[in-house]
Amino acid sequence: MSSIEITLPDGSRQSVPPGTRPIDVAQSISPKLAEAAVVAKVNGQLQDLNRPLESNATLQILTPKDPESLEVYRHSTAHLLAAAVLELYPETKLGIGPPIETGFYYDFDRAVPFTPEDLEKIEKRMWEIQKRHLPYERVYTKKEDGLKKYAEAWMKCELIQERAGEVFSEYTLGPGFIDFCRGPHVPDTSKLKAFKLLSIAGAYWKGDEHNKQLQRIYGTAFFTQKELEAYLKRIEEAKKRDHRKLGKELDLFSVQELAGPGLIFFHPKGGIIRKQLEDWMRDQYLKRGYSLVYTPHVARFDLWKTSGHANFYSQNMFSRMELDDAEYQLKPMNCPFHILIYKDRQRSYRDLPVRLGELGTVYRYERSGVLAGLFRVRGFTQDDAHIFCTPEQIENEVVDCLQFAADTLRTYGFDEYEAELSTWDNGASGKYDGAPDQWQLAENALQRAVDRLKINVKRIPDEAAFYGPKIDVKLVDAIGRKWQLSTIQFDFTLPRRFELEYIGEDGKAHQPLMVHRALYGSIERFFGILVEHYAGAFPVWLAPVQAIVLPITDRQIGYAGDVRKQLEEAGIRAELDDRSEKVNLKIREAQLQKIPYMLVVGDREQQNGEVAVRNRKHGDQGAKPLSGFIAEIRQLIDSKAVSE
RNA sequence: GCCGGGAUAGCUCAGAUGGUAGAGCGGCUGACUUGUAAUCAGCAGGUCACGAGUUCAAUUCUCGUUCCCGGCUCCA
Numbered sequence: 001m002s003s004i005e006i007t008l009p010d011g012s013r014q015s016v017p018p019g020t021r022p023i024d025v026a027q028s029i030s031p032k033l034a035e036a037a038v039v040a041k042v043n044g045q046l047q048d049l050n051r052p053l054e055s056n057a058t059l060q061i062l063t064p065k066d067p068e069s070l071e072v073y074r075h076s077t078a079h080l081l082a083a084a085v086l087e088l089y090p091e092t093k094l095g096i097g098p099p100i101e102t103g104f105y106y107d108f109d110r111a112v113p114f115t116p117e118d119l120e121k122i123e124k125r126m127w128e129i130q131k132r133h134l135p136y137e138r139v140y141t142k143k144e145d146g147l148k149k150y151a152e153a154w155m156k157c158e159l160i161q162e163r164a165g166e167v168f169s170e171y172t173l174g175p176g177f178i179d180f181c182r183g184p185h186v187p188d189t190s191k192l193k194a195f196k197l198l199s200i201a202g203a204y205w206k207g208d209e210h211n212k213q214l215q216r217i218y219g220t221a222f223f224t225q226k227e228l229e230a231y232l233k234r235i236e237e238a239k240k241r242d243h244r245k246l247g248k249e250l251d252l253f254s255v256q257e258l259a260g261p262g263l264i265f266f267h268p269k270g271g272i273i274r275k276q277l278e279d280w281m282r283d284q285y286l287k288r289g290y291s292l293v294y295t296p297h298v299a300r301f302d303l304w305k306t307s308g309h310a311n312f313y314s315q316n317m318f319s320r321m322e323l324d325d326a327e328y329q330l331k332p333m334n335c336p337f338h339i340l341i342y343k344d345r346q347r348s349y350r351d352l353p354v355r356l357g358e359l360g361t362v363y364r365y366e367r368s369g370v371l372a373g374l375f376r377v378r379g380f381t382q383d384d385a386h387i388f389c390t391p392e393q394i395e396n397e398v399v400d401c402l403q404f405a406a407d408t409l410r411t412y413g414f415d416e417y418e419a420e421l422s423t424w425d426n427g428a429s430g431k432y433d434g435a436p437d438q439w440q441l442a443e444n445a446l447q448r449a450v451d452r453l454k455i456n457v458k459r460i461p462d463e464a465a466f467y468g469p470k471i472d473v474k475l476v477d478a479i480g481r482k483w484q485l486s487t488i489q490f491d492f493t494l495p496r497r498f499e500l501e502y503i504g505e506d507g508k509a510h511q512p513l514m515v516h517r518a519l520y521g522s523i524e525r526f527f528g529i530l531v532e533h534y535a536g537a538f539p540v541w542l543a544p545v546q547a548i549v550l551p552i553t554d555r556q557i558g559y560a561g562d563v564r565k566q567l568e569e570a571g572i573r574a575e576l577d578d579r580s581e582k583v584n585l586k587i588r589e590a591q592l593q594k595i596p597y598m599l600v601v602g603d604r605e606q607q608n609g610e611v612a613v614r615n616r617k618h619g620d621q622g623a624k625p626l627s628g629f630i631a632e633i634r635q636l637i638d639s640k641a642v643s644e
Numbered sequence: 645g646c647c648g649g650g651a652u653a654g655c656u657c658a659g660a661u662g663g664u665a666g667a668g669c670g671g672c673u674g675a676c677u678u679g680u681a682a683u684c685a686g687c688a689g690g691u692c693a694c695g696a697g698u699u700c701a702a703u704u705c706u707c708g709u710u711c712c713c714g715g716c717u718c719c720a
Contacts, residue, residue: 198714204717213646213647367646367718368711370716554677580678584679585682600679620680
């Protein structure tokens with residue numbers, strides 16, 4: 001065969017000699033394309049630009065515009081990191097070094113831990129190697145030879161044992177570096193223009209805590225310095241919004257060392273916000289056909305044996321406590337309690353669906369290292385509800401839940417969200433509880449519900465809870481981060497364990513279906529997400545202080561007090577700053593507290609019964625009659641406007 | 645839980661190769677009476693996280709504990 005045929009994405013064809021490289025084809029199309037090229041896609045597979053084409057193929061040249069090329073680029077940067085580490089610390093053993101959503105990492109086994117200073121040194125060495133313009137070259141080794149070659153590198157040996165075929169590929173980076181790797185890579189280090197090492201962390205080999213702990217170096221890389229800087233700026237922005245920092249600055253909540261980690265104290269200002277969240281949710285329960293219930297925080301341990309938590313959830317529960325008659329257990333979940341209410345009397349099909357909702361506080365033992373602000377705590381309150389219904393009712397119930405979740409998100413100013421449907425493995429592994437027809441019914445109901453609402457859902461096989469399939473809703477916050485929020489989960493296990501029943505039309509007992517659902521998930525965590533989403537500048541209806549009256553001199557204190565009183569009578573949370581300070585200072589402090597409205601009152605306003613309105617975002621709005629301002633702010637509060 | 649880093653005034657942080665500490669902000673007092681992001685002056689605040697050890701001497705060095713931070717694993 002004297003030539004092979006290459007089909008390009010636009011459908012055009014080229015005849016080229018075998019052994020032609022994708023980069024040559026790119027060059028023939030345009031030197032500019034060759035310059036921009038990062039990697040090739042040959043017959044749908046990513047491949048090195050320098051790897052010769054041996055037979056007819058479709059070929060696409062990927063440039064920074066293609067998302068896949070960034071992964072390759074970052075993977076190559078990870079190799080650069082490994083090469084730099086080996087030059088500086090030759091005794092280090094290499095683990096794996098993949099690209100991740102925000103950059104890349106590489107895992108190392110080394111007796112001495114890396115320090116932040118090492119990180120700087122390593123990054124410097126990376127730039128030095130980058131400047132050598134070393135090629136990434138693909139070479140092949142027989143498995144048996146490879147195992148010998150990597151005898152010293154225990155992790156690589158394991159990987160080769162597990163993953164390599166008879167002959168496997170390796171990539172060199174100059175004369176001194178070679179790594180077992182599937183590739184592909186960028187042609188050489190001159191392609192790598194913008195990268196930065198970010199942090200050091202411990203990480204278990206293969207993610208298993210029984211394995212050896214390695215040292216992971218995280219970094220990030222972008223095609224341009226500009227993108228890198230934008231990313232670093234985003235990290236800075238996220239730090240500024242950190243709910244732990246704002247929680248202290250705005251006096252919203254605290255964690256007390258004397259009380260214990262992961263236990264949250266809501267201060268008065270945080271308490272007001274939390275009350276809004278709770279009131280709204282309880283009102284919604286009642287509007288949407290839920291019954292509001294209250295249940296205890298502890299129960300006999302026997303209850304948790306019946307529910308099964310004593311077995312499969314024990315490592316997440318607080319220790320049992322001994323009372324005179326029996327052992328008691330602080331509740332890690334609300335479901336058994338709601339089930340007991342359901343079971344307290346006989347249910348007819350006419351009673352269904354039964355929807356029992358609660359803001360239920362649960363306690364879970366979380367390992368100390370995982371606790372984080374409001375996002376991961378040991379005591380938290382779920383907006384938890386359980387729906388007991390017939391198979392015929394299930395689809396409508398799921399639709400209502402999803403609608404409810406979407407309304408919740410919209411109310412708090414989240415316009416963007418994603419949904420995931422986690423399904424079982426069709427019984428392949430036996431790790432899922434419940435009958436196949438139950439799984440079928442539930443998964444179909446979930447799928448039809450999202451279809452009816454035209455929600456885009458990502459289906460994730462084999463990710464269901466062992467007791468049933470679920471839909472998870474993830475919101476996207478103001479700076480593009482995703483947070484797991486609402487969850488709607490089927491449960492086939494608990495109705496069986498508790499022998500739940502309803503009497504059907506046929507006069508016989510049937511087992512109801514049960515759905516767990518939580519929309520905020522945890523009020524604490526949702527609160528934290530809100531703090532970060534709004535960077536502490538809460539919508540007026542949530543703001544702890546909605547307006548503050550700022551008299552310019554002591555002469556207006558009397559009038560300012562009247563203004564405040566009228567605001568309070570109109571149901572507005574108002575404060576008065578009657579200190580003998582300059583109005584500039586009062587404004588500054590009110591601004592830093594992110595109070596939505598500052599009402600400046602001087603002699604002029606006092607004379608005319610007015611207030612000079614300053615908005616935290618839009619600044620001075622000029623003077624207006626107090627009654628007019630009250631009408632405006634009431635409108636914002638009553639409509640739960642998310643911006644003013 | 646594990647790896648690494650950290651804890652100094654109410655807050656943010658500086659500091660000494662071991663000789664018991666400092667700034668800014670805040671607080672208090674007084675003066676100023678001020679028009680849209682910091683008025684001035686004075687004063688008072690610290691078992692340098694906690695507990696042991698080494699030392700003539702420990703906030704500083706060593707060990708342990710607690711809590712916090714970045715990760716791993718897990719998760720609302």
